[in-house]
Amino acid sequence: MKAFIKYISCYLPSNKLTNADIERKFPEWDSEKIIKKIGVKSRSIAAENEFTSDIATKVVNKLCVESKIEKSEIDYLIVCTQSPDYFLPTTACIVQNNVGLSTNCAAIDINQGCSGYIYGLSLAKGLIISRIAKNVVLVTAEMYSKHIHEMDKGNRSIFGDAATATLISDNGLYSIGEFVLGSDGSGAQNLIVKNGAVKNARTKEYGEPNDNFLFMNGPEIFNFTSKAVPELINETLSKNEEDLDSVNSFIFHQANTFMLEYLRKKINIPKDKFIVDMENYGNTVSSTIPIVLKNRINLNLNENKILLAGFGVGYSWGAVVINKK
Amino acid sequence: MEKFIENFKKQLEDIDTELTPDVDFVNSDFWDSLTAVTIQMMVEDEYGLKLDIRQIYSFESLKEFYDYIKAHQ
Numbered sequence: 232m233k234a235f236i237k238y239i240s241c242y243l244p245s246n247k248l249t250n251a252d253i254e255r256k257f258p259e260w261d262s263e264k265i266i267k268k269i270g271v272k273s274r275s276i277a278a279e280n281e282f283t284s285d286i287a288t289k290v291v292n293k294l295c296v297e298s299k300i301e302k303s304e305i306d307y308l309i310v311c312t313q314s315p316d317y318f319l320p321t322t323a324c325i326v327q328n329n330v331g332l333s334t335n336c337a338a339i340d341i342n343q344g345c346s347g348y349i350y351g352l353s354l355a356k357g358l359i360i361s362r363i364a365k366n367v368v369l370v371t372a373e374m375y376s377k378h379i380h381e382m383d384k385g386n387r388s389i390f391g392d393a394a395t396a397t398l399i400s401d402n403g404l405y406s407i408g409e410f411v412l413g414s415d416g417s418g419a420q421n422l423i424v425k426n427g428a429v430k431n432a433r434t435k436e437y438g439e440p441n442d443n444f445l446f447m448n449g450p451e452i453f454n455f456t457s458k459a460v461p462e463l464i465n466e467t468l469s470k471n472e473e474d475l476d477s478v479n480s481f482i483f484h485q486a487n488t489f490m491l492e493y494l495r496k497k498i499n500i501p502k503d504k505f506i507v508d509m510e511n512y513g514n515t516v517s518s519t520i521p522i523v524l525k526n527r528i529n530l531n532l533n534e535n536k537i538l539l540a541g542f543g544v545g546y547s548w549g550a551v552v553i554n555k556k
Numbered sequence: 557m558e559k560f561i562e563n564f565k566k567q568l569e570d571i572d573t574e575l576t577p578d579v580d581f582v583n584s585d586f587w588d589s590l591t592a593v594t595i596q597m598m599v600e601d602e603y604g605l606k607l608d609i610r611q612i613y614s615f616e617s618l619k620e621f622y623d624y625i626k627a628h629q
Contacts, residue, residue, distance in 0.1 A: 449593070453597070457597055489590050
């Protein structure tokens with residue numbers, strides 16, 4: 232018994248934030264050079280009254296139309312998000328009702344960021360192989376824009392909002408291979424929204440970026456990534472009995488192009504096999520990998536083996552090789 | 557010192573950038589906060605020294621930077 236990625240759909244909110252918008256907002260910031268290095272030209276940003284359940288609902292509806300799966304056939308819904316509508320209930324239950332999925336469909340959220348798609352695939356594979364579910368829909372739906380302070384020019388330049396839905400089943404396009412997963416909570420403070428949950432209440436201060444908003448220690452995250460990712464890739468290749476030559480393409484979490492290029496060089500992945508595709512989206516957290524994978528599938532390239540790797544907030548990381556049937 | 561300049565160059569976008577020991581790298585056109593991070597990691601990988609980013613910004617020349625590494629290794 233194997234589990235397969237059968238179909239992927241993507242949804243991008245219609246509001247865009249362009250580099251010109253950022254340069255207008257922060258005229259004193261020499262943004263051009265940095266933005267060029269980050270490699271993003273435009274990001275989708277959710278509207279003020281648009282929330283994670285909304286974009287998750289839209290993308291699941293889109294998946295049902297595009298993949299032609301009947302809503303009644305979906306029996307497990309996983310929503311990966313760090314910007315849920317509420318503490319409780321789980322966003323997935325709201326989406327189940329909005330979409331009109333069967334009440335026999337299980338629904339659960341997972342809280343994971345840049346490694347979320349890989350973690351989600353690992354859970355979906357387990358559900359299929361153990362015959363707990365026949366058709367799992369894995370949604371990644373993230374709105375970091377809701378966590379970022381208006382004046383935080385760095386994070387506003389990097390992150391974009393998006394949602395994706397992947398249908399995982401016992402047949403399909405790419406079989407899901409062996410996983411390598413990991414976590415290290417010693418880095419928890421380096422990418423965090425400290426206030427607003429149970430431990431620290433949200434305060435009333437607003438003026439400057441503060442603990443009510445997303446904080447990212449860029450250098451520390453970069454440092455962690457440069458140490459963890461090369462090892463992650465080597466372990467994943469060896470666990471799947473592959474090597475740098477036998478894999479057709481490498482899709483990493485699209486954090487920023489500068490970091491991607493640094494990692495590519497460090498691991499020695501040839502440029503033509505290393506996919507960078509974030510110019511029009513920004514870093515959409517758990518959605519970057521499925522967006523790039525969807526775009527690759529649309530290109531109809533004969534890519535038999537693709538390595539997917541996610542890493543970041545937590546810290547957490549994970550990678551897998553997928554194989555064309 | 558030569559080896560240090562070589563290692564430093566490898567982290568730059570244009571790896572053919574001309575560098576001398578006297579260069580005030582922090583105030584050079586090629587310098588930005590992302591480059592600073594890769595230099596920080598290079599120093600850790602090659603010289604086993606974990607520097608604070610702010611420390612790197614305090615050096616007025618590559619020579620001063622290199623002397624600091626030698627003294628603290």
